[in-house]
């Protein structure tokens with residue numbers, strides 16, 4: 171018989187379940203409010219689920235449903251990000267976006283989209299002719315009929331932001347419990363959360379479990395209020411040579427289900443084409459299919475002709491934690507001191523800080539007495555090269571491990587001893603970019619495996635991971 175996992179001596183004010191971008195933002199906000207927080211994650215690192223793969227856009231909310239909570243939270247989250255970003259040292263590139271109509275039928279829809287954007291409080295919008303839009307981005311195909319310019323859309327680094335949120339939470343005393351899958355939660359005036367890593371007690375609970383949001387609600391004993399329906403998105407990452415041709419986010423006319431296939435630059439100097447929107451049952455496997463990827467490449471070249479034949483650096487697929495409804499599935503159960511932030515689709519990256527503000531407001535309604543709010547500690551994540559001990563005279567002092575992305579040995583070592591160190595190789599890649607460049611680890615994986623031996627809960631499986 172499997173031995174009972176240990177119970178933790180400590181009891182927490184709030185347990186947050188799920189270390190995606192929303193969970194990390196919630197931990198930060200609650201810790202800033204003075205709560206003693208534990209973040210429970212079934213994977214070996216943050217961003218192990220939906221949050222590891224997305225298009226990295228900080229949205230304005232121009233096409234969000236008017237009057238919706240999602241819109242309010244996107245705006246609140248975006249505003250906080252714009253305020254914090256520069257101080258945090260977070261990447262923030264104001265590219266603006268063009269919502270492009272490629273035929274007359276699509277062009278007829280632009281007026282209504284622009285009106286919705288203005289109704290949503292996004293004022294920096296302009297309806298442009300095809301020629302005027304192309305003047306702002308000459309690489310666009312001359313088939314462009316018309317476009318809406320949304321000047322305030324940004325691209326960001328989708329991995330450093332949540333890492334920074336959690337790092338701040340940890341600096342404020344939050345505890346990060348990895349490899350801890352929730353088995354069952356019981357409430358008797360206090361929550362007792364049985365996990366695969368032990369039992370955690372907390373006075374309140376927040377479910378930010380993303381693709382497992384409905385399952386976690388059920389394990390907490392709540393009757394089903396929503397159902398996660400994973401929606402896969404496949405992406406192609408083009409070589410950095412493509413970047414010069416795509417200075418802006420290029421969106422199609424959206425549908426009810428999806429914003430559609432986007433062509434956009436990344437904060438790392440590549441170009442993304444994707445995502446698809448494919449419903450599937452599986453919550454874990456996100457496969458890429460050659461025919462679909464070829465289709466994305468063809469679509470990209472139709473939009474920006476210079477992308478034809480551009481080398482592909484990587485391909486990947488992610489899963490959106492969509493649900494049976496378009497709206498976020500947010501539930502507050504004061505009698506059980508529980509909040510569920512579910513069905514947070516692809517706008518989660520933009521709305522995460524807003525969702526965290528909202529969660530705090532709901533929790534304040536529980537009347538828990540939290541200790542005094544703390545001042546934010548120094549937020550800026552240290553430059554990794556600066557944090558590792560220097561030995562100027564060592565012959566390997568300047569060793570570059572990943573030549574494609576110019577990642578040094580000291581950066582890898584610093585990530586491994588950082589306040590929220592990677593738990594697996596994907597996490598190391600997301601923190602340092604080692605293995606993310608043109609060779610995709612062909613030249614550096616062996617060295618990385620050697621350097622990380624015994625230091626990652628899930629060691630490097632060469633050739634087995636794409637993020």
Ligand SMILES: O=P(O)(O)OC[C@H](O)CO
Nearest residue numbers: 225227427428429430516
């Ligand atoms: O297809 P959507 O609507 O889920 O949006 C995907 C976009 O890449 C969001 O940034």
